[in-house]
Amino acid sequence: MSKTIECPICGGDVSLANDTIQGELIECQDCGTELEVTNLNPIKLAEAPQEEEDWGE
């Protein structure tokens, strides 16, 4: 059985497996944002820190 939680970015549904662990990264199927599980009880998701891109300014 999996849990569904609201994506903090787009409000879409994100499915979490039952064995989800804190710190796990999950990609939102709706907006493609990488989300980090920051807390398990209650479940909280936050946008995962993006690696800095070198835009060569």
Ligand SMILES: [Zn+2]
């Ligand atoms: Zn989303």
